[in-house]
Amino acid sequence: MQSCSQTIPQTFAVPFFFFIITYSIIRDDYFGMKIHKITIKDVARELGVSVSTVSRALKDHPDISPQTKQLVRDLVEKMKYKPNAIALSLRSQRTNIIGVIVPEIVHHFFSMVISGIDEAAMAAGYNVMFFQSNESYEREVMNIQSIINSRADGVLISIAKGTKKFNHIRQLLEDNIPVVFFDRECDEIETDKVIVDDFEGAFNAVDYLIKTGCRRIAHYAGPQHLQIGYLRKRGYISALEKNGLRVDDSLIIPCDSYEAALEVTRNLMARGNPPDAIFTTNDNTAVGTLNAVKAMGFKVPEDISIIGFTDGLVSTVTDPLLSTVSQHGFEIGKKATEILIKRINDECVSSKPITEIVKTELVIRNSTRRI
Amino acid sequence: MQSCSQTIPQTFAVPFFFFIITYSIIRDDYFGMKIHKITIKDVARELGVSVSTVSRALKDHPDISPQTKQLVRDLVEKMKYKPNAIALSLRSQRTNIIGVIVPEIVHHFFSMVISGIDEAAMAAGYNVMFFQSNESYEREVMNIQSIINSRADGVLISIAKGTKKFNHIRQLLEDNIPVVFFDRECDEIETDKVIVDDFEGAFNAVDYLIKTGCRRIAHYAGPQHLQIGYLRKRGYISALEKNGLRVDDSLIIPCDSYEAALEVTRNLMARGNPPDAIFTTNDNTAVGTLNAVKAMGFKVPEDISIIGFTDGLVSTVTDPLLSTVSQHGFEIGKKATEILIKRINDECVSSKPITEIVKTELVIRNSTRRI
DNA sequence: GGAGATATGAGATCCCGTCATCAGGGCGGG
């Protein structure tokens, strides 16, 4: 850990002016002084007018003459005066900060969501305060405490796998901080939610496989205590039933990782009457499946079709390219943020919580046959 | 607006009335008004002591009797009083916020870095304000403006590809906001940096290829105006030279994406005297290369070895598994944050900027031959 | 009884920007 890093002092060849700046900084620090930030008083003093005048000029108050306004605006520009956001927050009781908690950022889907959050927040002039629960309940509670303490205006959260109590979320709502769930929600809490249509996504994927002529379709299922695992399986079953195909329990196999897929697939394909298609609960599992069947000499998609879920980066670099169900993480983040900001602005304070379902999209690449 | 501040009477001394206030808060909420947060004054009034006493009790001031301290602590617990971080920031001129700017979060390496940042920041009691430049200079400037406005205590930044001017970074330093670069740095700015040892990583990768018997090694190079692209190429060249191999310029090809690799590789492998190994500037390019050579009937690693850079998720799901150079993104984020926090706390204010180099690690999987 | 310690209250100050109020200067029109 430590050994992989080393400290190297930088060569000290800098222009002359740099010394001067550095020196004055050191001197101020040496005397324990804070570096002075430009305040409205500095602007007023510099221009020889009162603080009120500057304040009014910047607010475009009708009392102030156009000439003075222009003078003030010019000087403000020149002196790079920025109103102190902290003082503003103290007075307005708003921080323009959105707290975001994700289980794990190292996850293509969540990083897409955050990207969407960033986009929408920036567009609306909000800053994003970021937290990671690492799938831990305790950590999540700490994160919420930090959010409360920093007086964020609202919270976006996807709950951790380890979270089974929800008092910390309730505390947010009691403090009148709006909360919007994304992806991983919680039944017990009445608030806005933006979720993925796992059922329909799975249904469409399997329905497509059937349309391309597949008849023995296996499903590698995720953990059934999570909504996402459960709903994807239900979608799979529903598509079979709608098309009059028998649901064969021996073709529904718990399997949700690359490594597991290698193992499971070897066994599955070696037994009599192997499937002609496999629908996996996520992309990594699909890639494992793909590699396993290829290693056994099967042709994809001629001998067997494979379709994943969660359009991650991996699906765009496999051979053949993986067909999958895209989750529009960016859209989810953006949507959730927009809803949150509306709540913050009380635009729909009296309305009931809404649940927005972001549709999945079937992305047909080359691991499935064509219709 | 004003009316809501007048709805809550200011002077009450009897506990009974406190509950009335609480009730009126709920009613205020119903009418869409701001909810009342517990302040030190509420605690003082409830306990029938002065604000000073509560403040001193919480700070464990020796003037206050143990009994009073206990009473205060109990009530604070019961009323869930939290000191207003905004008021604290206003006075202390510290926000306990670290601003973080990454080019793109949807990138395994950067999400690992952010994970490390989150870890270190949380451990030190700092909050992370997150920004994404989307590789755009303009966006980066806006992000820095937001950071300055929100009075963050320090900044961690990996500069965008599109950034060629650095006045915005200088502005941070002039405002006495410490800056630590990670991964993508900038020569012109004298400040702390935590960077990847791209040169050595590339050198080791190519040196390993040579040790396994490869003699005609191609390099798919990244943009040369970026340090990371340049240094990886230098490492490649240096390894060839050290091993007495001729550097063939026709084997150094600009190529840094999956799609480009498909195209480039088809041409490269079709011409006479194709290479027996390819070192790519990143993993996605390596995967494109891998798929292209496999499609042309070459065996990996028997006919040709392939090695990438940046240990992303893709390298763990290819067939064969991709050998690559791992970057320790988590370590980089953690280290950068620790250095930044030291600077914020003036622990090394007079010391020169340091450049910390985090070593890469060669991860040998199955796309390269064994020694 | 008075000095001194102890515990607390009351109030000011600071951080910074906003906003409201009141006071006034200067100038033009009636």
Next chain:
DNA sequence: CCCGCCCTGATGACGGGATCTCATATCTCC
């Protein structure tokens, strides 16, 4: 000449805490 208008200054409150000073009240001990 004065009223009123336009513009501006001076001042203070406010938001919420920390912190400091000074004034009390109570109690103890000599």
